[in-house]
Amino acid sequence: MLQKNAMIKSDLLYLTPLSKEDLDLFKEIYTDPNLMELVGDALSTITAEKIFNRSIIELNESISKYIFYVIKNNHNNEKIGIVGLFWNQTIKTSVEMGVMITKNHHRKGYAIKALNMLMKHVFAHMNVKSIVAFCHADNIMANRVSKGLGYQNMGISIDPKSQHRNIKWEITIEKFKKARKR
Numbered sequence: 001m002l003q004k005n006a007m008i009k010s011d012l013l014y015l016t017p018l019s020k021e022d023l024d025l026f027k028e029i030y031t032d033p034n035l036m037e038l039v040g041d042a043l044s045t046i047t048a049e050k051i052f053n054r055s056i057i058e059l060n061e062s063i064s065k066y067i068f069y070v071i072k073n074n075h076n077n078e079k080i081g082i083v084g085l086f087w088n089q090t091i092k093t094s095v096e097m098g099v100m101i102t103k104n105h106h107r108k109g110y111a112i113k114a115l116n117m118l119m120k121h122v123f124a125h126m127n128v129k130s131i132v133a134f135c136h137a138d139n140i141m142a143n144r145v146s147k148g149l150g151y152q153n154m155g156i157s158i159d160p161k162s163q164h165r166n167i168k169w170e171i172t173i174e175k176f177k178k179a180r181k182r
Contacts, residue, residue, distance in 0.1 A: 015069035025079045026052045029100045038139035071114045080105045083114045093129040123173050130172045137165040150179035
């Protein structure tokens with residue numbers, strides 16, 4: 001089973017569960033219209049705070065619908081972004097994964113590294129058979145990251161709320177293991 005309070009480490013980064021000290025980072029990311037442009041609408045500060053507080057409460061629940069981790073640099077503890085897991089309520093062996101990187105850390109490979117770390121952790125410690133990601137069809141970088149991690153393009157769907165065209169990406173535990181052996 002996933003240890004929600006586990007710190008996940010690599011040589012460059014570490015992931016820690018979202019904590020009360022991360023409110024400013026959460027607001028920096030989710031209220032920024034430029035960062036949110038190809039994800040969804042930027043949140044108001046009040047809405048971002050409500051979602052953040054609900055996320056902190058969820059982390060302490062015995063069964064969580066989602067968990068956010070803060071991505072930090074091993075060398076200077078700088079906060080780089082947030083990576084999260086969202087449980088599919090209909091398919092219990094599948095989770096959705098997403099990542100948001102602060103403006104100052106874009107195009108430095110942090111998204112791929114953080115997602116790969118969390119993917120390894122999820123497949124090793126949870127009864128998960130697949131991980132999915134939904135990326136706006138026009139979000140070239142996010143789609144490139146998904147493809148680079150070994151996800152398979154499962155086609156385009158329309159988000160009912162935003163009407164955005166999203167590409168659904170999926171990777172199974174078997175494909176993940178096979179890709180890592182190369």
